[in-house]
Amino acid sequence: MSQQLPPKRKRSMKSKIKIVFIILAVLLLYIWTFASISIDFTRVVERFSSNYGRVVPQLFSPNWDRAGEVIEMMIETIFIAYVGSLAAAIIAVPLGFIAAFNMSGSKIIATFGKWVLSGVRAFPEIILAILFVVAVGPTPFAGILAIAIGSTGMLGKLYAEVLESIDMNVVEAMEANGANKIQIMFHGIIPQVIPEFLSYAIYRFEIDVRASTILGYVGAGGIGTMIFFAQSNRNWSDMGMILFVIIVVVTIIDYASTYIRRKIV
Template identity: 85%
Template sequence: MSQQLPPKKPRSTKKLVRNIAIAIAIVILYLWTFLSINVDFARVAERFSSNYDRVVPQLISPNWERGPEVIEMMIETIFIAYVGSLAAAIIAVPLGFLAAFNMTYNKMLSTFGKWILSGVRAFPEIILAILFVVAVGPTPFAGILAIAIGSTGMLGKLYAEVLESIDMNVVEAMQANGANKVQIMFHGIIPQVIPEFLSYAIYRFEIDVRASTILGYVGAGGIGTMIFFAQSNRNWSDMGMILLVIIIVVTLIDYASTYIRKRIV
């Protein structure tokens, strides 16, 4: 049999142009990045060799005496996360309804709701914490506000997605029965979404525990305050203790949260 090469793959020039454009964009992006990033490797190496002995051995031998204090601050951190995410779980409900198109049947309103929520999401929690420390002073309250507002953005979006995926036939059936809006809400919609809302709220609490560990760095309460002082005093064995407590507590909360969420949904 004769050797016959397969026909060439049909390629559209449009695709080809697109691929070349993407390739050029990526090359430019990397050129820009690597030509303008300013790393003095000699200094980094010199720092590393002089710091290594001071940092690493200390870090892996935590200062156990600080244990009780660290744990107490970690508990405060959990409380900040708890109050913040609970508040967010509640505030996000009306916003979620506003952003869900099948709840308002108003394109403008739901788009507006979605914009607010994604606007809020664009702020990292610690940036919000800076704003609230400026506004209400350096207290755990600033931290709670930061967590509450930050989580509202994500929870509102997730709630809206849940609402948009519910079975509208139930709602229709109730409308046909002559139920009013409030009745439909409590008997037709809420029962459908409660498990998912709860599950997302718990998931967000899990994230918030991580997020609130660092808020204290800008004065918003919790274990972050200790991180700030440990860094300023170069007390790396304190830092080791803090790190250990964070790893253990976050792992435990992750497990607990996963377990509870599995049981809910």
């Protein structure tokens, strides 16, 4: 019995050229990267050997004396994330309706809405926080605004996708029966989308807790303020304590949110 490999897939000339072109582009990207990045390895090694003893053992022996203070700041962080994501979950609803083409009724408006929402999403939270610290001063309120605006982009986009996937037969049937817009909204659309909306909002809260831990670095309240001071004072055992609290709290919130979301949907 003769054995042979299956015949090779034939590729057209066009796709061959395309593949060669992509490989070349990637190769050039890497050559450019490694040619122009400047890392002074002798300095890195030198710094590492002199800093290692000062940083790493300290990091793993957290300063328990400051545990109370750190936990208090972490609670403030959670408050910031909570208020911010709840505000976003509400603001994103009308925006989601505008950006869903079966709701706004016009492809142009929907596409424009999606563009705006993606645009908002492109700003990292901490850059928004810088803007709001300038506007309302270095308070937790600035952090809340940053979280609220940053989350609105993502939630609005997700809401719009949910709205576009709903069963429109229900809406049509209600329209045919003479229901007005508000009745259609509350009895035809909202019941279909509530579980997904809630699930996404809770998921976003989970992300926001993580995001708001660093906002304090630019003065927007929460545990980030302590990160900033620990870094400036090179107090690595404080940093260890902060890190420990962040890891524990974020893990707990992740598990809780996964549990709740599984119950909702």
